[in-house]
Amino acid sequence: MLKICSGKLYFYINRCGFSAVEFYNPKHIDPKAPDGDDGSDLFFRFEKRMK
Numbered sequence: 001m002l003k004i005c006s007g008k009l010y011f012y013i014n015r016c017g018f019s020a021v022e023f024y025n026p027k028h029i030d031p032k033a034p035d036g037d038d039g040s041d042l043f044f045r046f047e048k049r050m051k
Contacts, residue, residue: 009044018046 012018022045024030029039 012046017049019049020044021047 009020013020022028023042024039024045025042026039029037030045033039
């Protein structure tokens with residue numbers, strides 16, 4: 001998982017071939033987050049597309 005600013009999404013998705021498969025936010029908290037994490041961070045889970 002990568003925490004990433006939205007300006008770099010283009011690079012990871014279009015240039016590096018990753019797919020954003022999940023978006024974590026306060027309403028969709030990462031189930032693997034450590035205890036005490038309030039879910040206030042916004043981040044994506046990426047997977048690499050293999051051709």
